[in-house]
Amino acid sequence: MTKSMLIVSRHAPWGGLSAREALDIALAGGAFELPVGLLFLDDGVFQLLPGQRPAAVEQKDLAANLQALPLFGVEDLYVCRQSLRLRGLDGQPLALSATPLEGPELADLFDRYDLVITL
Amino acid sequence: MTKSMLIVSRHAPWGGLSAREALDIALAGGAFELPVGLLFLDDGVFQLLPGQRPAAVEQKDLAANLQALPLFGVEDLYVCRQSLRLRGLDGQPLALSATPLEGPELADLFDRYDLVITL
Amino acid sequence: MTTLHLLSRSPFGTPLDSTLRLLGVRDGLLLCGDACHALQPGSAPLQLLEHLPDSVALHALAEDLEARNLMAPERVRVVDYPGFVELCTRYDKVNGWL
Amino acid sequence: MTTLHLLSRSPFGTPLDSTLRLLGVRDGLLLCGDACHALQPGSAPLQLLEHLPDSVALHALAEDLEARNLMAPERVRVVDYPGFVELCTRYDKVNGWL
Amino acid sequence: MKFAIALFSPPHAPSSRRALRFAEAVLAGGHEINRLFFYRDGVYNAADSIVTPQDESDLPAQWRAFVERHALDAVVCVAAALRRGVLDSREAQRYGRVAVVPTPPWELSGLGQLHEAAQSADRLVCFGGD
Amino acid sequence: MKFAIALFSPPHAPSSRRALRFAEAVLAGGHEINRLFFYRDGVYNAADSIVTPQDESDLPAQWRAFVERHALDAVVCVAAALRRGVLDSREAQRYGRVAVVPTPPWELSGLGQLHEAAQSADRLVCFGGD
Numbered sequence: 001m002t003k004s005m006l007i008v009s010r011h012a013p014w015g016g017l018s019a020r021e022a023l024d025i026a027l028a029g030g031a032f033e034l035p036v037g038l039l040f041l042d043d044g045v046f047q048l049l050p051g052q053r054p055a056a057v058e059q060k061d062l063a064a065n066l067q068a069l070p071l072f073g074v075e076d077l078y079v080c081r082q083s084l085r086l087r088g089l090d091g092q093p094l095a096l097s098a099t100p101l102e103g104p105e106l107a108d109l110f111d112r113y114d115l116v117i118t119l
Numbered sequence: 120m121t122k123s124m125l126i127v128s129r130h131a132p133w134g135g136l137s138a139r140e141a142l143d144i145a146l147a148g149g150a151f152e153l154p155v156g157l158l159f160l161d162d163g164v165f166q167l168l169p170g171q172r173p174a175a176v177e178q179k180d181l182a183a184n185l186q187a188l189p190l191f192g193v194e195d196l197y198v199c200r201q202s203l204r205l206r207g208l209d210g211q212p213l214a215l216s217a218t219p220l221e222g223p224e225l226a227d228l229f230d231r232y233d234l235v236i237t238l
Numbered sequence: 239m240t241t242l243h244l245l246s247r248s249p250f251g252t253p254l255d256s257t258l259r260l261l262g263v264r265d266g267l268l269l270c271g272d273a274c275h276a277l278q279p280g281s282a283p284l285q286l287l288e289h290l291p292d293s294v295a296l297h298a299l300a301e302d303l304e305a306r307n308l309m310a311p312e313r314v315r316v317v318d319y320p321g322f323v324e325l326c327t328r329y330d331k332v333n334g335w336l
Numbered sequence: 337m338t339t340l341h342l343l344s345r346s347p348f349g350t351p352l353d354s355t356l357r358l359l360g361v362r363d364g365l366l367l368c369g370d371a372c373h374a375l376q377p378g379s380a381p382l383q384l385l386e387h388l389p390d391s392v393a394l395h396a397l398a399e400d401l402e403a404r405n406l407m408a409p410e411r412v413r414v415v416d417y418p419g420f421v422e423l424c425t426r427y428d429k430v431n432g433w434l
Numbered sequence: 435m436k437f438a439i440a441l442f443s444p445p446h447a448p449s450s451r452r453a454l455r456f457a458e459a460v461l462a463g464g465h466e467i468n469r470l471f472f473y474r475d476g477v478y479n480a481a482d483s484i485v486t487p488q489d490e491s492d493l494p495a496q497w498r499a500f501v502e503r504h505a506l507d508a509v510v511c512v513a514a515a516l517r518r519g520v521l522d523s524r525e526a527q528r529y530g531r532v533a534v535v536p537t538p539p540w541e542l543s544g545l546g547q548l549h550e551a552a553q554s555a556d557r558l559v560c561f562g563g564d
Numbered sequence: 565m566k567f568a569i570a571l572f573s574p575p576h577a578p579s580s581r582r583a584l585r586f587a588e589a590v591l592a593g594g595h596e597i598n599r600l601f602f603y604r605d606g607v608y609n610a611a612d613s614i615v616t617p618q619d620e621s622d623l624p625a626q627w628r629a630f631v632e633r634h635a636l637d638a639v640v641c642v643a644a645a646l647r648r649g650v651l652d653s654r655e656a657q658r659y660g661r662v663a664v665v666p667t668p669p670w671e672l673s674g675l676g677q678l679h680e681a682a683q684s685a686d687r688l689v690c691f692g693g694d
Contacts, residue, residue, distance in 0.1 A: 135564050432691060
């Protein structure tokens with residue numbers, strides 16, 4: 001029986017390798033046709049903001065990796081609404097469509113997956 | 120003219136190398152007979168608690184390094200009182216005598232030193 | 239499906255509340271490393287832990303309490319490594335908050 | 337003696353207030369890296385910054401704002417690397433909050 | 435039960451030792467470890483060039499002895515390892531560098547090995563942070 | 565003005581690149597750098613075994629080129645480097661390991677060099693964190 005995996009990405013995109021290395025786990029899971037979900041939590045929500053230009057700090061854009069998620073079969077994307085709200089981002093347009101969750105919906109999400117990896 | 124250096128140690132003693140590497144800078148400064156001060160701030164105040172037994176996690180005790188400070192001429196030890204208070208430690212006995220400072224006294228301390236290194 | 243959540247970072251350096259919000263009512267929490275400082279009497283993190291529903295089981299790794307000269311409050315079960323392994327078998331999955 | 341304080345970590349991951357408490361009235365602050373997220377409109381860190389005395393000069397590194405699509409509020413002076421170097425010469429010392 | 439254990443922290447982080455003591459207790463408790471996976475800064479645990487001060491625990495040596503003694507499957511993520519300078523002799527030759535991870539018992543491979551281990555284990559336990 | 569610059573973060577942290585761009589601007593502005601000091605995880609910037617993905621900035625190579633071009637004094641803290649596996653050929657020989665830091669332009673030395681640089685500089689600037 002194939003197990004589902006929830007990957008929780010908690011870090012902003014250009015402050016280190018964390019966001020990239022979480023995405024790599026998601027894409028690898030998708031490439032193996034595993035059921036993978038991705039939750040953007042805490043500073044991880046900054047990955048979803050449009051109009052970022054990481055070339056300004058000589059970093060590779062993650063946008064391509066994010067857009068590749070559905071191509072790799074990773075279609076279950078979630079974002080923590082409380083994390084958005086704390087950062088003044090609630091209601092802002094996001095570059096990627098992710099299901100906003102809050103309160104008990106988040107615990108329910110954890111509940112539905114067989115495995116969780118937080119980065 | 121010799122410059123004075125304030126070293127700000129902000130991390131708990133057994134959670135990584137930060138506390139040890141801050142102390143090493145202080146001891147090296149003392150060995151060169153430089154005027155060095157040490158401020159325990161934020162989680163750094165946990166370094167001052169008595170009765171710790173790092174052997175339980177197979178780590179070397181920092182107590183010897185802390186006790187060595189005056190021998191190396193590092194006698195100006197300070198602790199942030201607000202950091203103690205936030206951790207429920209205000210008024211607790213400390214293993215090392217450090218001058219408690221708070222509010223504008225901390226900005227004054229920074230002001231008095233020629234150099235600051237925060238770890 | 240129940241989750242055992244591992245916490246190892248200091249609760250004063252990284253906000254604890256955003257993690258605690260995600261706990262399910264039947265989940266468990268294991269404090270290790272600097273996360274054990276959350277048990278410091280009179281601190282805000284301890285208050286947050288005490289406000290968790292009774293159904294959430296709290297645990298702490300013995301060696302990390304001993305290293306830090308901390309006492310566990312009555313609600314917190316102290317475990318050694320065999321106990322840590324046993325906890326992992328009892329919950330359906332394990333999530334490490336890095 | 338005045339100090340230029342460098343901040344590079346996210347203000348949501350590590351508490352900003354304990355650092356801001358230590359600023360002298362004539363000190364300066366330079367936000368770089370993820371610390372620039374403190375300028376996010378409507379966020380708590382921005383409120384903390386706005387409550388600093390007017391005598392504390394606020395700066396942000398241009399490239400980090402651009403990378404994050406952030407606008408600096410009027411009070412914040414945006415600097416490039418030559419401006420960063422110039423700031424270091426203007427203050428008596430520089431303290432990096434790692 | 436079958437455990438997959440992942441480590442994301444370097445040997446000088448307490449979570450490296452914690453992961454090792456946990457792994458020892460897993461085997462001592464009659465359980466099985468189907469794979470150890472080293473990702474992010476965890477790849478440094480396989481670096482052969484680390485010199486630990488004599489009076490401190492030598493985690494890279496302890497990991498190596500543990501892996502060898504129990505003939506465990508110990509996989510180091512190759513992408514994470516390359517950018518951190520942890521190379522085996524094949525990668526070192528390819529890029530004209532020196533090898534700092536010995537081949538046996540360590541193996542450099544991809545993230546697929548993490549998923550495979552997680553799929554075939556009863557529990558995945560990740561160690562990281564401090 | 566004379567600058568002493570210390571770096572505490574590894575090449576894959578943004579503060580490594582920030583420190584380098586700052587150092588370049590210091591020289592471009594007609595100032596002087598009396599020493600670069602690499603401490604804590606900053607010692608990895610001198611590791612010769614790091615292989616950066618082709619489409620990313622290769623900070624260890626950029627640091628090396630910068631240090632060589634301007635003939636700078638670049639000191640790597642020996643205690644921090646040993647425990648992180650960053651060894652020059654002398655230390656590698658002493659401990660029976662492979663060298664992952666080339667001798668020129670890098671030099672392994674003690675924390676006294678940080679103090680000496682800070683004493684003789686007009687400004688000490690430390691880079692670390694993210």
